[in-house]
Amino acid sequence: MVSFIKRVFTFGDKPADRPAEQPVEKPVEDQSPVSGVVAVEELPVTPVDPVAPAEIETAGGPSDDVVGDDEAVAVLAGAEETSDLGIVPLSLLEAEAAAETDGGVSAETPPSALPGISPTGGEVTDALPPVAFDEGAEGQGAVAPDTELSEGHAAVNTTVDVEQLVSPQPISPPVGEMSGRTEVGNASADSAPVLPKGFSTSISEPEVVAVVPPLKLTWFQRLRAGLARTSSQLTGQIAALFTKRKLDDETLEDLEDLLIQADLGVETAMRITGSLSAERYGKDVTGEDVSRIMSAEITKVLAPVAKPLQLDLNHKPHVILVVGVNGTGKTTTIGKLAAKLSGSGLKVMLAAGDTFRAAAIEQLKIWADRTNSEFIGTKLGADAAGLAYDAYVKAKEKKSDVLIIDTAGRLQNKAELMAELEKIVRVLNKLDPEAPHTVLQTLDATTGQNAMNQVEIFRNVAGVSGLIMTKLDGTARGGILVAIAAKHRLPVYFIGVGEGIDDLEPFEAKDFAEAIAGLTPAPH
Ligand SMILES: Nc1nc2c(ncn2[C@@H]2O[C@H](COP(=O)(O)OP(=O)(O)OP(=O)(O)O)[C@@H](O)[C@H]2O)c(=O)[nH]1
Known part of the structure; x- marks a missing residue:
C-alpha cells in the first residue's frame, strides 16, 4: 500500500x-x-x-x-468551436492521441x-x-x-x-448510445402506413447516427488543451512582436510588458527577457526562440514548488x-x-x-x-x-x-x-x-x-x-x-x-x- x-x-x-x-x-x-x-x-x-x-x-x-x-475527452468538447481563439483544435489532439495509441504509448x-x-x-x-x-x-x-x-x-x-x-434522477443513457448507435425518430420503416395515392406522409426512415468512441488523450494533451487560451494568446502576441525585428531594448521592454500582462509576474518576466537578451541581443529572434527560453525559465521557477x-x-x-x-x-x-x-x-x-x-x-x-x-x-x-x-x-x-x-x-x-x-x-x-x-x-x-x-x-x-x-x-x-x-x-x-x-x-x-x-x- x-x-x-x-x-x-x-x-x-x-x-x-x-x-x-x-x-x-x-x-x-x-x-x-x-x-x-x-x-x-x-x-x-x-x-x-x-x-x-x-x-x-x-x-x-x-x-x-x-x-x-x-x-476526459470532454475537456476538449469546445475546442474546435473556439479554435479561432487559438485553442488547439480537437482534430489535432485526436490525431496526436491516435498516433500515440498506435505507437503503444501510455x-x-x-x-x-x-x-x-x-x-x-x-x-x-x-x-x-x-x-x-x-x-x-x-x-x-x-x-x-x-x-x-x-x-x-x-x-x-x-x-x-x-x-x-x-x-x-438516475440518468440512463439512450439505448442506442449504449449499443454504439443512436436512433433518431420514433417510426421504423416497417410501421409506416401505406397510404392511398394522393397522400403523402412525413414519417421518415429512422436516421442512424454513429457514435464515435472518445479518443483517449495523454495528460499532456489535456493540459495543453486546458492551457491553450493562455498559451495561444501569449505566443500570438510574441510572434507579432518579433516579426522582422532584431532584438533591441525597445523590443525587450515590449516583451516584458506582454509577459507581465499574461500574469507571469515581474520577476519571471525579467528572467525571461534577461535570458533572451543574453542569448540573442542584436540578432534576429523568432517566436520559437522566445517560447523555448520562456519555457526554460518558467521551468526553473516552478521546479522547486512542484x-x-x-x-x-x-x-x-x-x-x-x-x-x-x-x-x-x-x-x-x-x-x-x-x-x-x-x-x-x-x-x-x-x-x-x-x-x-x-x-x-x-x-x-x-x-x-x-x-x-x-x-x-x-x-x-x-x-x-x-x-x-x-x-x-x-x-x-x-x-x-x-x-x-x-x-x-x-x-x-x-x-x-x-x-x-x-x-x-x-x-x-x-x-x-x-x-x-x-x-x-x-x-x-x-x-x-x-x-x-x-x-x-x-x-x-x-x-x-x-x-x-x-x-x-x-x-x-x-x-x-x-x-x-x-x-x-x-x-x-x-x-x-x-x-x-x-x-x-x-x-x-x-x-x-x-x-x-x-x-x-x-x-x-
Ligand atoms: N472547469 C473547471 N471547473 C471546476 C474545476 N474545479 C472545480 N470546478 C467547478 O467550480 C465550481 C465550484 O466548485 P466547488 O468545488 O463547489 O467550490 P468550493 O470552493 O467548494 O465552493 P463553496 O462550496 O461555495 O465554498 C463547481 O461548478 C465545480 O464543478 C476545474 O478544475 N475546472
Missing part, C-alpha cells in the same frame, strides 16, 4: 512512462463509479441512492471492476492492478451517530440546497435532511484541511483527491466543515458516495470546529487513513473566517499536536491576480502548507501560477483542468511550462 501511496502522492513517474491504455470501448456496466467517470454529464449513472442518512459506507477500496480511467495503470494494493472489500459498517444528519428533520422545513446562512450563523435551528436536498503531497501514514488519520475562497473548487478537489486515495486502497473520510451552505454539505456527501469514502456532516450553521473534532474522533475510531475536512470560504467576512479557521486548527491540534498535517488551499486560476492575494490571506490565517490550482482549463490566466510560485514558494501539489473526477493531476513543472509556452514536448 505504501508503495502505491508513493506512486500516487509522490508521482515520480511521468504520464508517458505509464503502460499503454487500449482504446477499447468498455461496456457501460464495466465502468466503475470511481474511475470510469469522464465527466459527470457523460456518466451512465448507476441508479444508486447517493444519500443514505445516518449511515456510513465503509471505504471499500478498489473494487474488482475498477478499471483504468477514461481520460495511459494509466488501473489502481487495482498496482503492486501493494489489497482491496478490502465493500463492507458496510455501523450507522453514524447523531453528528450525522438529523433524522428528525422531516417536516421541519428542510433547507433547499442553495440555501446560505447569513453572517453569524443565524439559521442554527434549521436542520438539513440530505434526502430531501438531493433527489438525483512537490508531491506527502502523507504521513504514521498518523491515523492524516488530516488534510482544505481552505480557500468560495467557489475556488474546494469541494470538487476534495472529491477528486478522495477518488485517488480510496482508489488506491486507503480508507478516506470526508468531513463537511462548510456548515454555511446546505449545498456544500450535500455536494460533499455525493462525492463521498462516488468515491467510497466515509462521510460525516452536521447541521447547517453548526460549529465547524465541533464538526472537525467529531470527524477526527470518528476517523480514529474507524481507522481511517486520511481525513479530509472541507471548510467555508468567506473573504468578505475576513474576521469571522479567521476566527473559524483558527478554531478548527486549534481543536485539531488538541487531538493531535501535529494536526492538521496538511493545509491545502485551492486557487481558481480564472481569478488571476486575485488568487495571489488570497494566498497571502489564507497563509496567515490557516498556515497553508500547499496549493492546488483549479480551473486551468479554458482560462487565459494560467500564468498566475508562475507568479504565485515565484512569490510564495509554496508547494503546488496538483492542478485541476476540469470538473470530472479524473481532472486532477500532479503538478509537473516542465509540462506546465511547455504547455504555457505552446511547445510540443520532446518524447519522454
Whole structure:
C-alpha cells in the first residue's frame, strides 16, 4: 500500500512512462463509479441512492471492476468551436492521441492492478451517530440546497435532511448510445402506413447516427488543451512582436510588458527577457526562440514548488484541511483527491466543515458516495470546529487513513473566517499536536491576480502548507501560477483542468511550462 501511496502522492513517474491504455470501448456496466467517470454529464449513472442518512459506507477500496480511467475527452468538447481563439483544435489532439495509441504509448495503470494494493472489500459498517444528519428533520422545513446562512450563523435551528436536498434522477443513457448507435425518430420503416395515392406522409426512415468512441488523450494533451487560451494568446502576441525585428531594448521592454500582462509576474518576466537578451541581443529572434527560453525559465521557477503531497501514514488519520475562497473548487478537489486515495486502497473520510451552505454539505456527501469514502456532516450553521473534532474522533475510531475536512470560504467576512479557521486548527491540534498535517488551499486560476492575494490571506490565517490550482482549463490566466510560485514558494501539489473526477493531476513543472509556452514536448 505504501508503495502505491508513493506512486500516487509522490508521482515520480511521468504520464508517458505509464503502460499503454487500449482504446477499447468498455461496456457501460464495466465502468466503475470511481474511475470510469469522464465527466459527470457523460456518466451512465448507476441508479444508486447517493444519500443514505445516518449511515456510513465503509471505504471499500478498489473494487474488482475498477478499471483504468477514461481520460476526459470532454475537456476538449469546445475546442474546435473556439479554435479561432487559438485553442488547439480537437482534430489535432485526436490525431496526436491516435498516433500515440498506435505507437503503444501510455495511459494509466488501473489502481487495482498496482503492486501493494489489497482491496478490502465493500463492507458496510455501523450507522453514524447523531453528528450525522438529523433524522428528525422531516417536516421541519428542510433547507433547499442553495440555501446560505447569513453572517453569524443565524439559521442554527434549521436542520438539513440530505434526502430531501438531493433527489438525483438516475440518468440512463439512450439505448442506442449504449449499443454504439443512436436512433433518431420514433417510426421504423416497417410501421409506416401505406397510404392511398394522393397522400403523402412525413414519417421518415429512422436516421442512424454513429457514435464515435472518445479518443483517449495523454495528460499532456489535456493540459495543453486546458492551457491553450493562455498559451495561444501569449505566443500570438510574441510572434507579432518579433516579426522582422532584431532584438533591441525597445523590443525587450515590449516583451516584458506582454509577459507581465499574461500574469507571469515581474520577476519571471525579467528572467525571461534577461535570458533572451543574453542569448540573442542584436540578432534576429523568432517566436520559437522566445517560447523555448520562456519555457526554460518558467521551468526553473516552478521546479522547486512542484512537490508531491506527502502523507504521513504514521498518523491515523492524516488530516488534510482544505481552505480557500468560495467557489475556488474546494469541494470538487476534495472529491477528486478522495477518488485517488480510496482508489488506491486507503480508507478516506470526508468531513463537511462548510456548515454555511446546505449545498456544500450535500455536494460533499455525493462525492463521498462516488468515491467510497466515509462521510460525516452536521447541521447547517453548526460549529465547524465541533464538526472537525467529531470527524477526527470518528476517523480514529474507524481507522481511517486520511481525513479530509472541507471548510467555508468567506473573504468578505475576513474576521469571522479567521476566527473559524483558527478554531478548527486549534481543536485539531488538541487531538493531535501535529494536526492538521496538511493545509491545502485551492486557487481558481480564472481569478488571476486575485488568487495571489488570497494566498497571502489564507497563509496567515490557516498556515497553508500547499496549493492546488483549479480551473486551468479554458482560462487565459494560467500564468498566475508562475507568479504565485515565484512569490510564495509554496508547494503546488496538483492542478485541476476540469470538473470530472479524473481532472486532477500532479503538478509537473516542465509540462506546465511547455504547455504555457505552446511547445510540443520532446518524447519522454
Ligand atoms: N472547469 C473547471 N471547473 C471546476 C474545476 N474545479 C472545480 N470546478 C467547478 O467550480 C465550481 C465550484 O466548485 P466547488 O468545488 O463547489 O467550490 P468550493 O470552493 O467548494 O465552493 P463553496 O462550496 O461555495 O465554498 C463547481 O461548478 C465545480 O464543478 C476545474 O478544475 N475546472
